[in-house]
Amino acid sequence: MTWSTILPQLQNVDISTDYATVLLPDGVIVYIGGRAVAGVARSDLNHTIDGSSIExxxxxxxxxxxxxxxxxxxxxxxxxxxxxxxxxxxVLDTNTWEWSNPNISSINAPPPLLGHSAAIYGNYMILAFGQASSTHYNNIYILDVEHYTWVTTITSAN
Known part of the structure; x- marks a missing residue:
């Protein structure tokens, strides 16, 4: 139950809202993106990590x-x-800390979303709800994370 930094360059990041977090199996919590409460400044996801350019x-x-x-x-x-x-x-590879941006067909893809939720179920990432501009969505979207394909049904939770 102590704070530490796995990437020393990130020690001075002042992000306090709208970020995403992931708990790794070794107990490390990874904070991704976000913005400062007082303004619209966003955390640069790519300034210390090699790989694709990420906004x-x-x-x-x-x-x-x-x-x-x-x-x-x-x-x-x-x-x-x-x-x-x-x-x-x-996609952030947690072994190399490198980003990639897989080429995924837009068939069955969700619209650009903000404020949605996501969960992993077997080999599927399930996105729910969210908004795009002033439109609020109540749809569910499914990404097969083994094949990087948007699907409409889950065949197995492997």
Whole structure:
């Protein structure tokens, strides 16, 4: 029950709202993205981690797969109030701490979402609800995390 930093460059990050967290099997809690309460400043997800260029965001979701990858979906990246929502799926390999952005078909994909929830069930990431601009959604979306394909049914929870 102590605080520590696995990446020393992140010690001075002042993010306190709209971030995503993931608990790793070794008890480490990973905080991803977010913004300062007093403003719209977003945490840069890529300034200390090698891999793909990742835009800062808040209001996104994150889940941990059985392989140990963290999958991040959606969120908002605007810092000037225009609120561009993201529909990308980002993957953080927790062994190398490198980001990737898998090429996923848009068939059955959700709209860009903010403030949604996500959970992992077997090999599936399940997204629920959320909003895009002024529209609120009450839909459920399913991503097969083994094949990186949006699906409409779960065949097995393997």
């Amino acid at each position: 800062p965001r808040n209001g996104h979701s994150a889940v941990l797969t059985k392989r140990g990858d963290i999958i991040v979906y959606g969120g908002e990246t605007s810092t000037n109030g225009t609120n561009p929502m993201q529909s990308d799926v980002l």
